[in-house]
Amino acid sequence: MSYVPSTPEQRRAMLDAVGAETYADLYRDVPKEMLLDRQLDLPEGMSELEAVRTMTALAEKNKVFQTVLRGAGSYDHFIPAIVKSVPAKEEFLTAYTPYQAEMSQGVLQSIFEYQTMICELTGMDVSNASVYDGATAAAEAAAMCRDRKRRVTLISAAAHPDTINTVRTYCFGTGDELKIVPAKDGKTDLDALKEMLDGTVASFYVQQPNFYGQFEDADLLGELVHAAGAMYVMGCNPISLGLVKTPRECGADIAVGEGQPLGLPMGFGGPYLGFMATTAKHMRKLPGRIVGETVDSKGKRAYVLSLQAREQHIRREKASSNICSNEALCALTAAVYLAAMGPNGLREVARQSMAKAHYLAEALTAIDGIELVYPGPFFHEFVTTLPKAQEVLAALEENGILGGLPIAEGVLWCATEKADKASLDRTAAIVKEVLAK
Amino acid sequence: MKLIFEKSVPGRHCSLLPKCDVPDAALPEALVRQTAPALPELSEVDLSRHYTELNQRVHGVNCGFYPLGSCTMKYNPRVDEDMAALPGFAGVHPLAPKDAVQGCLSVLDTAKTYLCEITGMDGMTFQPAAGAHGEFTGVLLIKQYHRKRGDFKRTKIIVPDSAHGTNPATAAMCGFEVVNIPSAPDGCVDLEALKAVLGDDTAGLMLTNPNTVGIFDENILEITRLVHEAGGLCYYDGANLNAVMGVVRPGDMGFDCIHMNLHKTFATPHGGGGPGACAVGCKAFLEEFLPASALMQGEGRLQVRSFMGNFLVVVRALTYLLTLGRDGIPEAAQNAVLNANYLMRRIQGTFEPAFDRVCMHEFVLDLSEYKKETGVSALDVAKALIDYGMHPPTMYFPMIVHEALMLEPTETESKETLDWAADVFREVYARGKTDPDYLHGAPHHAQIGRPDEVRASRNPVVRWTKP
Structure with missing residues (x-):
């Protein structure tokens, strides 16, 4: 066939x-x-x-877990039915990049609406139509910040390891230096950052909340970075932005992040969605597609791919990025998710995820031998010590529960609104039982 | 039509979540956002109708002919969507333990077996998310290879001037100096021009074959031999693989690494601009440089994005590969080539092909004479096609042909569709001769008239703002 x-x-x-x-x-x-x-x-x-x-x-041959208490860059949130059905519509699904505006107004308007929603989430003025994922968004943001004098990129050690390695790879490409700002107590070490900031630094990237789930002192970090004349890039969990201070409010110049939590399945790692937004000042440095509003020959409102002078098909080796295809259908999915949730629904997802994670943390740390590794406030992820970790996780898996992720510092747990109290209680009971043996 | 924000009614919402069954956790005051995001407030029926209305203003492959050259807009089988939606794939956490993800690993492994056989490569990664991302991955293989050998003088990547813009942009992102070489008149590599720039500073050559005008470069073995002789490596841009899969292999043409766009050649949907997925294949001596996820596979390698790539797109592509099998793969290529040649000959006599010879899966029309005669440009013709419900071909590419329209019908169009399309082209051709103003004003019956792009760029409005 x-x-x-x-x-x-x-x-x-x-x-x-x-x-x-x-x-x-x-x-x-x-x-x-x-x-x-x-x-x-x-x-x-x-x-x-x-x-x-x-x-x-x-x-x-894969095992699907009923309860997922693992995050670390891929999150098991509830996906409403309409969020699945809209992107499955055959026209949205099978069209390509809207090069011909006259027969692509539906795609263009949906991207324009997506861009607006990302601006609303982040507090920024302009968003692109998406890049591949959160890690490449961080790498593209770092590239936006480099100029002739300032070439060094700084990234917090408390960022996702895949993000750090991806930014490192992009820096290897252009031959620029990446320096990792150490973490202390599960957060970016402010004193270390102060020492590393100098006239060669182009940008600093922090993840909020960070890889360990901890909230960073985002305002303070921004002040330090700006005092040194560098650009401040924040990588944000978009769900947390229903509740948490926006990157704009923290002083960020560029906001990026992994959009997977906005209605995309975990899907063994992809396709995901990199979102990127910035202030009006940096609009023409933003890579990728951007949809703009204009009028047609009859004066009617219309949408087009705009500001294309930045892009590879025009600029070739002088382009700001080589990106061509992006994650448009994932951006559409995220837009439908955000519209289905609305401002109150999104806040509720954030609030419940945070509440469930704190409930789980309390239940786990009530067990002898389990403690929180880091002292600071956290969102929906946290690191604990866990004796007999392999045994405990195996017992959970047998019961249909994917437990936290073993990392060097302990075990990184996550909870979302999908975990109900009963499954969290059951998790704690199983952990307790294994440790009591 | 209205924007979704203009349909918002305060207090309206969808009913999606239960009440929270655990105590609230307090967020420290300093961390609370000051104003709520102005997301739309809608009921589910509002949402459903809004997106249905938008969807009606989209032309997909399912709507009709979509001969967008270089993009391989073939039919996207529905079964591929069903397979990607299986909970056993969609519901898998990328960091679940190995024994829980054996099915996913088998998918990647089987897809690799198929694609290595099709391309003549040994190693493969699925990490890159799109074609340009695959180019980046592939050229980084070349960079690492030279560095590992301590050969730091190789600073240049050669790119023909007929190449896709992503090629030079990629080479620049990999820190190479781009050497653009002029193509021969037929878009093929000018051997003398190539020889003139090859040297001990050559890191590699990036090439599409069939090339961007749809012609198979008959000197390909000589080209790759010359590059290798100079110590460089050869990169195959797989944008045009659909013409040759199962017929001739990039690995046998002398290429060292290659990217494939699964969303072109292997029928996964383009999604309005993405997600694509890309497989980058390489010969055995480059395997040690393939990227990996630091978190999933350990530190020490480069990586181009998180986790292992756009997995659910690979699921779709594998489903497609399984259905085609060893005979269907070359059958698809042969019919893609047949369809292109047939359409080219059916149009010929009106709009003329830029190269009057057998083409591969796509061909370029050169409208420069027609424009001189009638004043009607390639853009005018493209816009006129919209009124017939046909997506226009790629315009003004490659740059070596003036007033270019590039058509790639793909193998999934029937003879009837091609006959119809040829008739449309002939009709538009005739109209332009007698009534050029009609074409200058086209489209006449589309969703919108021609948009004012200059205004969009000079006075950018890139988001809705609350009035």
């Missing part, structure tokens, strides 16, 4: 029409010695039913 609709008779007629005896005639420019002179060493094609059987069998 190859989804080719033309019948053998039609194919014959078309070959005749173009003066070809066989398909091989169409490949006459390919040097003979290079042509594959055998069949591909692959199985025969399958019917749809066989493919469904094969793929379903693979899916069944």
Whole structure:
């Protein structure tokens, strides 16, 4: 099966029409010695039913947990039905980048609405149409900040390890230096940052809440960074922004983050959504697509891909980034999620996630031998000590619970609004039982 | 139509969450946001209708012909969507223990087996999220390779002037100096121009084959040999792989690494601009430089994004690969090429192809003579097609052809559709000869008339603001 609709008779007629005896005639420019002179060493094609059987069998080899108490960059939030059905609509699904505004107003308007929602969440003036994920958003933000004099990028050690490594990789690409600001007590070490800030530093990136779930002193960090003349980039959990001070309120120049919590499934890591927003001042440095409002030839409101002079298809090697395809359908998903939740619903998801995490933390630390590793306030993730960690986690898994993530500093737990009190109580009971053995 | 914010009614909402069944946790006052985000307040029926209305103002592959050259807008099978939505894939945490994710690892492994066989590569990563991201990943392989060998003088990447803009932009992001070489008149590599720039500062060459005008470069073995002889590596931009999959392999053309756009060649949906997914393949000697996730796979390697890539897109692509199998894969390529040649010949006689010879999966029309004669530009013709419900071809690319329209019909269009499309082109051609003003004003029956792009750029309005 190859989804080719033309019948053998039609194919014959078309070959005749173009003066070809066989398909091989169409490949006459390919040097003979290079042509594959055998069949591909692959199985025969399958019917749809066989493919469904094969793929379903693979899916069944994975274990799906009823309760997920693990986050670390991928979060198990409730996804309302409408958030799944809208992006599944075939037109949204199968269109490409809206190059032709006259037949793409639906995509363009949906992106314009998404950009507005990201601006509202972050407090910023302008958002792009998305980048690949939170880690690449951080890397692109760092690139926005570098100029001829200031080339060094600083990143907090308390950021997600994949974000740090991705920013490192992008810096390796351009040959720029990345320095890691150490953490102390699970947060960015302010004194260390002070020492590292100098006239060569282009930007500093902090994650709020950070990898350990801790709230950073975001305002203070911003003041230090700005006093040194550098740019301040904040990576935010978008759910937390229903409740928590915006990056704009903290003085950030650029706000980025991983949009997966906004209605996207965990999906073994992707596709996710990198959001990026900044102040009006830096608008023309923002990479990627940006949709703008204008009028059409009849004076009617219309939307277009705008400010394209920044992009690779115009600027080639002088472009601000090479990005072309982005995560548009994921951005649409996030927009539907935010619209379904509304301001109150989003605050409620944030409030409940935080409440559940604190309830779980209390239940766990009530058990002998388990303590919080870091002292500061946290959002919906926290690190504990955990004796017999492997044994405990295995016992939880047997009971359909994915426990916290073992990391060097302890175990990193997470709870969202999806975990009900009963499952949290059950978790604590199982942990207690294993430790009592 | 109204923006979603203009439909908002204070106090309206969807009913989605239960009451919280645990005590509240207090957020320290200093951390509380000062004003609530002005998100829309809507009921579910409002939402459903808003997005249905928007969706009706979108042209997808399911709506009709979409010959957007270089983008491979083939049909996206529905079964692929069903498979990606299986809870056994969608519900998997990327950091779940190994024994809980064996199915996911099998998906990646099987997809790798298929794609390595199709391309003649040995190693592969699925971490990059899109084609340009794959280029970045691939060129970083080249960079690491030279550095590991202590060869720091290789600072230049060669890119033909017919290349996609992402190629030079990628080379720059990888810290290389971009050497643009002029193409021969047929868009193929000018061997003399190539020889003139090759040297011990050459890190590599980035090339699309078939090239961006839809012609297979018959000198390809000589090209890759010359680059290797100079000590450089050869990077294959897989944007045009659909023409040759199962027929000829980039690995056999002499390429060292390659990216494939799963959202083009392997039929996963384009989603209004993404998400795509990209597989980067390489020969065995480059495998040690492939990226990995620090958190999932340990430190020590580069990585281009979090976790292991756009996994659910790989699920779709694998489903497609399974259905095509060893015969369907070349069958798709051959019919993509047949459809392009057929459409080109059916249009010929009105708009003329830039190159009057057999093409691969796409071809370029050169409207410069027609414009001289009628004043009607490639843009005018593109806009006129919209009135027929056809998505216009890629315009003004590649830059080596003036007034270019680039058509890629793909294999999933029937002869009837191609005949219809050719008739539309012929009709537009005739109209432009007698009534050029009609085309200057096109489209006449679309969602909007031509938008004022200058205004959008000079006076940017990039978000809605509460009145």
